[in-house]
Amino acid sequence: MSWLGLKGRRVLVTGAAGGIGRAIAEGFAAQGAILALFDRxxxxxxxxxATLPGTTEAIPLDLSDSDAIAPAVEAAASRIGPPDILVNVAAMSLPRSLATLTAEQFTLQMGVNTTAALLTAQAFRRLRDPAxxxxxxxxxxxxxxxAVPNGAAYSSSKAALSMLTRQLAVEWGPEGIRCNLLNPA
Ligand SMILES: NC(=O)c1ccc[n+]([C@@H]2O[C@H](COP(=O)([O-])OP(=O)(O)OC[C@H]3O[C@@H](n4cnc5c(N)ncnc54)[C@H](OP(=O)(O)O)[C@@H]3O)[C@@H](O)[C@H]2O)c1
Structure with missing residues (x-):
């Protein structure tokens, strides 16, 4: 029985190859959701x-390639239908001291951890059924x-993601998209 009302809901999950993303995918699948999963x-x-019950599509995607994101979400929508739910889980961390952190390393982490969440959200909004x-x-x-030593890029990207999510809630909540943040410890 789908006590959360998720049966038949179409769900996109990034970072679903392992860890928290996989656990989230398992939870949705157990409730009868239809899934499209992304990971590099x-x-x-x-x-x-292969281990999930029901309909699940696997779509390899490197979120550092911003041009690949919208086409991957479009591929998901064409396979499972207009998405109802998006969960951005994927992230990367390259611990570096501030003295040695390069622009490329900083930009890469911002891209995967923050910009990619904006781009998946924009594609999700465009492809979903507004009804x-x-x-x-x-x-x-x-x-x-x-702040923790050597965590500047990761922490900055997560702080930006947190504020991006608040912005999404403010701008898209009124049109029927609830936007929330999880902050694992
Ligand atoms: N676990 C914790 O204690 C903890 C604490 C606080 C916050 N979080 C957050 O929770 C989320 C999940 O954490 P986790 O521990 O489950 O991480 P994880 O096991 O490392 O899973 C993250 C997944 O994202 C994938 N990924 C990384 N870079 C990618 C890219 N460029 N394109 C597509 N996929 C990419 C990873 O692939 P690869 O394996 O190839 O890198 C991995 O499969 C992350 O957002 C993390 O920041 C976790």
Missing amino acids: DAEGLERTR RPGAITNVSSIAAAH
């Missing part, structure tokens, strides 16, 4: 897909509010 780890993604309720959940971190 194609083998891990396929392992997740159905929508929801976006972004997975940030307590690092968004706590």
Whole structure:
């Protein structure tokens, strides 16, 4: 029984090859949701897909390639239908001291952890059925509010993701897309 009302809901999850993303995908699948999963780890993604009940599509995607994001979400929508829910879980961390952190390393982490969430959200909004309720959940971190040595790029990207999510809630809430943040410790 789908006690959360998720049966038949169409759900996109990034970072679903392992860890929290895989657990979230398992939770949705157990409730009867229809899933499209994204990750750069194609083998891990396929392992997740193969173990889930119901309809699950696996779509390899490197979120550092911003031009690839909209086409991947479009591919998901063409396979499972207009998405109802988006969960941005994927993230990367390259610990570096501030003395040695390069512009390329900083930009890469901002791209994967923050910009990609904006681009998946924009594609989700464009492709969803506005007659159905929508929801976006972004997975940030307590690092968004706590500085740790060598964590400048990761923490900055998560702080930006947290504020991006608040902005999404303000701008898209009124049109029927609930936007929320998870901050794992
Ligand atoms: N676990 C924690 O204790 C914790 C604490 C606070 C916040 N969080 C947040 O929770 C989320 C999940 O964490 P997790 O521990 O489950 O992480 P994880 O096990 O490393 O899973 C993240 C997934 O994202 C993928 N990924 C990384 N870069 C990508 C890219 N450029 N394109 C597509 N996929 C990419 C990873 O692939 P690869 O394996 O190939 O890198 C991995 O499959 C993240 O947003 C993380 O920041 C986790």
